[in-house]
Amino acid sequence: MTSNPIRPDVAERVLQRRGQFNTISRIAADKTALIVVDMQNYFVEPGAPVEVASARAIVPAINRLTAAARAAGSAVVWIQMTHDENDLKSWSVFYERLNSAERTQGDLDGLRAGSHMHALWHELDTAPGDLWVPKRRYSAFLPESSNLAEILRARGNENVVVVGTLTNVCCMTTAIDAMMMNFRMIMVSDANAARIEDHHLATLNNVFETFGDVRTAEETIELIRQGAVKAHAAE
Numbered sequence: 054m055t056s057n058p059i060r061p062d063v064a065e066r067v068l069q070r071r072g073q074f075n076t077i078s079r080i081a082a083d084k085t086a087l088i089v090v091d092m093q094n095y096f097v098e099p100g101a102p103v104e105v106a107s108a109r110a111i112v113p114a115i116n117r118l119t120a121a122a123r124a125a126g127s128a129v130v131w132i133q134m135t136h137d138e139n140d141l142k143s144w145s146v147f148y149e150r151l152n153s154a155e156r157t158q159g160d161l162d163g164l165r166a167g168s169h170m171h172a173l174w175h176e177l178d179t180a181p182g183d184l185w186v187p188k189r190r191y192s193a194f195l196p197e198s199s200n201l202a203e204i205l206r207a208r209g210n211e212n213v214v215v216v217g218t219l220t221n222v223c224c225m226t227t228a229i230d231a232m233m234m235n236f237r238m239i240m241v242s243d244a245n246a247a248r249i250e251d252h253h254l255a256t257l258n259n260v261f262e263t264f265g266d267v268r269t270a271e272e273t274i275e276l277i278r279q280g281a282v283k284a285h286a287a288e
Contacts, residue, residue, distance in 0.1 A: 082280035090217030125281035192226035238265035
């Protein structure tokens with residue numbers, strides 16, 4: 054992955070618009086949620102129906118982020134794309150217009166709760182106290198998709214960090230809708246993965262230019278750690 058994914062011309066426009074490169078320079082760890090999107094066998098396992106090979110490479114970064122988030126008191130939320138026959142009617146535009154019959158059946162079989170392909174990739178580190186939220190659309194923040202926004206607001210979460218796959222589909226729409234629903238948002242450049250690198254880079258630039266911050270995993274971990282230190286110092 055490219056170490057600095059933001060194009061110079063995009064960076065220049067962002068500086069002109071915001072007056073600063075990043076919108077989040079400090080973060081309250083206890084008001085932050087790490088949102089891990091769709092790191093399921095259906096997308097991560099070799100030979101899977103929608104295999105994103107680069108998603109396996111971001112697992113160590115995600116595990117570092119989840120460990121730092123838990124240690125700092127931030128929420129860790131595992132998002133799982135979940136489908137069944139009810140979606141054929143409630144999301145008929147997608148299934149009737151944008152999917153073949155074969156692909157639709159594959160989605161229903163592979164993303165059904167409890168199936169092997171629906172499960173998280175085995176190398177991810179989960180822990181008691183983590184949150185698990187199924188979603189039925191690309192974006193986890195749509196009311197038709199899940200109750201994620203409601204869960205986070207009830208916990209007092211104001212900031213979200215988005216990681217997972219695919220950068221340009223479920224992660225992008227989740228990140229954009231997070232900002233549109235008034236959450237402060239960071240998308241992590243080296244903890245998101247797409248099938249095509251150009252799609253990954255274009256999405257990061259698009260999100261950074263208009264919707265929120267794009268940072269590396271290590272930068273984000275340091276923000277979360279510093280947020281926890283400041284909270285303890287204030288007690």
